Amino acid sequence: MIRTTTIAIVTLPGFNELDSFVPLHILNRAAGVTAFLAGPDRQAVSMNGVAAAISANLADAGKADAVIVGSGRNTRAFADDASFLSELDFDPTSQLVASQCSGALILAKLGLLGRHPVSTDDVTRPWIEGLGHQVVAEPLTVSGSIATAGGCLSGQYLATWLLLRLTDEAETRRALAYVVPVGEGDTYASRLIERAQAADPAVVPVPQETY
């Protein structure tokens, strides 16, 4: 039996399309990896009015090998909703737990951010700071199995980091080759990997003999 690595992307009403679909697409390019949208409802309408089907529920997200909490227009309300929060059962001892932009608010409310620095977007920043966390001007911040990303397009870095942690560098590069801009292939992929590595030096032990 082939084991599939699963990644749930929590996608709430009013969601940011980049924050859910950039990781979804990149992650699904890797062999043996399945990324899917998860949420409280069977459908969510994005911040720009696109209705998307949500294939998994919040309990499924808790069972995935990794979970990304996406962002959107209503994240702050969800972060204040005790009933919603009680449905989230993320476990950083058995899964990678990540957030994109305002998704960090959900992780904060779940008590998952500890005293580690946090990446988020500029709009969410004061809300995270208001909860006593330090926000850094970095696109991706990793502490153990918790990652936070800020700025929609840093979803590229977050997806790359997840692939490096869940597969290996060769498979990560193979997946990225499908999505990088034509004519910029290796350079672009290397930059994505460098960003992931800068946030989590443990993630890619670079063999010295190749340099």
Place this chain on the structure above:
Amino acid sequence: MIRTTTIAIVTLPGFNELDSFVPLHILNRAAGVTAFLAGPDRQAVSMNGVAAAISANLADAGKADAVIVGSGRNTRAFADDASFLSELDFDPTSQLVASQCSGALILAKLGLLGRHPVSTDDVTRPWIEGLGHQVVAEPLTVSGSIATAGGCLSGQYLATWLLLRLTDEAETRRALAYVVPVGEGDTYASRLIERAQAADPAVVPVPQETY
């Protein structure tokens, strides 16, 4: 009355999420710009199984200020479907017409690519060449009001080019500021603008006195 600039993103069954949603989100960040999904059906299921509502039909795409033909698993079949092609009424004399990856096949079949070089992905490349077009290893190629992009993440460059043509550099930078990775803001936005400018030098006349 405020005139809204409209951009239709043709999104077919089996569509590539990056190719449709990266431009959709970035373009909608600009003031006075509305980007939406258009297609033959009211819903399309993406290549990774996400069902998305399609809000406009193909006739609407012909009336938009700009149209992007996205890519996906079934584009080649659609490019061979005379009935489908007959529903597309794109006019480069009155709108910007762009393709992402295999979307170039549709533009080729519509006779819109002329003798200009074409950007596309490596899988689509032989099919475009088989139609007598020259494919270049560039992420974005522009000829007048026709643009072709290759590699999913070059959708960033395509969206930037569209904003530069449809708004101005100040509004483009304002829109990009919302989506660039935190901590890389101006550098990242400048690189997107440089790529658009490299493909279409007419698009941003850089005032010499600023250098």
